[in-house]
Amino acid sequence: MREGLVVLLEANRPTVALPDGTTYLCYLKGRIKRDVGRIMVGDRVLVEPTDPGEARIETVLPRTTQLLRPPVANVQGVFVVFSLESPAGSLELLDKRLVMAALSGLEAEVVLSKVDLATDQKRLERIAKTYGEAGYRVWRTSAPLELGIEDLIHRARQGIWVLTGESGAGKSTLLKAMIPTALANTGELSRIGRGQQTTRWVRLYAIDNYWLADSPGYTALETQVQSAQDILAAFPELAAFNCRFHDCLHRQEPGCLVHGALEAGEIADWRYQHYLSLLDQWIKRY
Ligand SMILES: Nc1nc2c(ncn2[C@@H]2O[C@H](COP(=O)(O)OP(=O)(O)OP(=O)(O)O)[C@@H](O)[C@H]2O)c(=O)[nH]1
Ligand SMILES: [Zn+2]
Numbered sequence: 001m002r003e004g005l006v007v008l009l010e011a012n013r014p015t016v017a018l019p020d021g022t023t024y025l026c027y028l029k030g031r032i033k034r035d036v037g038r039i040m041v042g043d044r045v046l047v048e049p050t051d052p053g054e055a056r057i058e059t060v061l062p063r064t065t066q067l068l069r070p071p072v073a074n075v076q077g078v079f080v081v082f083s084l085e086s087p088a089g090s091l092e093l094l095d096k097r098l099v100m101a102a103l104s105g106l107e108a109e110v111v112l113s114k115v116d117l118a119t120d121q122k123r124l125e126r127i128a129k130t131y132g133e134a135g136y137r138v139w140r141t142s143a144p145l146e147l148g149i150e151d152l153i154h155r156a157r158q159g160i161w162v163l164t165g166e167s168g169a170g171k172s173t174l175l176k177a178m179i180p181t182a183l184a185n186t187g188e189l190s191r192i193g194r195g196q197q198t199t200r201w202v203r204l205y206a207i208d209n210y211w212l213a214d215s216p217g218y219t220a221l222e223t224q225v226q227s228a229q230d231i232l233a234a235f236p237e238l239a240a241f242n243c244r245f246h247d248c249l250h251r252q253e254p255g256c257l258v259h260g261a262l263e264a265g266e267i268a269d270w271r272y273q274h275y276l277s278l279l280d281q282w283i284k285r286y
Helices: 030-036 091-103 121-133 149-153 171-178 180-185 228-233 258-263 269-285
Strands: 002-010 013-017 023-028 044-051 054-060 066-069 075-083 107-113 137-140 159-165 190-192 197-199 204-207 210-213
Touching: 002 023, 002 204, 013 044, 013 054, 023 030, 023 044, 030 054, 075 091, 075 171, 091 107, 091 228, 091 269, 107 121, 107 171, 121 137, 149 171, 159 171, 171 180, 228 269, 258 269
Parallel strands: 023 054, 075 107, 075 159, 107 137, 159 210
Antiparallel strands: 002 013, 002 044, 013 023, 044 054, 190 197, 204 210
């Protein structure tokens, strides 16, 4: 048996890629349907070749993560695309996506798109610096100028990655640049059920040592928030402060060092505000 990855699920038939690049159109051993339920793109499986180009999936290995949209298992990281202009992205949504990624156990990188349209250079620098200091890889890209995209593509990564971001942020544009062969698929539609619903098949494409899903999105099945400290941990530049109380949440606690750092401009005010509002939402819910 050999280990492979489900890279496409077309009409419920999985295509599995092996590390050497060969692919098999697979069918599932009966027992698996009962044990695993639906197999997903991104599932790691053990296969037994049966006929040329065909194999039987014997085992589905345990999943680490599971996204609902796009439906992909074992996602390792997300590219959060943020458009500087037309339309200008929302920093609040950017922070929300980054926090969701952290709370779902995913890596995240920030892609500042459309730098060719950026009129406010100081703002661009401030944003890039803020997220860089918070520990994220930050990319600046421009599709028409072909800027930054090659660097972004060929950086060491592992596992499966997904593009996410607001409507109009530039996700499809990046996707086409990152996987030119996916072009033919972007409009691919499949009818399911009685033809009421249409859906696109998700396909994974190999880039260097990682995989990219050709469908943008990002809704995780579950997040692991156990305490307010988990929210704080998702803001690394705030979590780094050692205030008087070791579990300081940097609100109104005595001896909190964050307020001074804010006044000195060492922390971006919008990051702190977004932290407080996410913290509030979480506390109200529990
Ligand atoms: N000037 C400029 N325009 C860009 C750039 N990247 C994308 N665009 C344009 O921005 C618009 C939106 O880009 P898309 O790639 O469709 O954005 P998207 O995130 O896929 O949008 P949705 O499909 O609505 O989610 C298109 O008209 C693109 O041509 C860029 O780097 N510079
Ligand atoms: Zn504090």
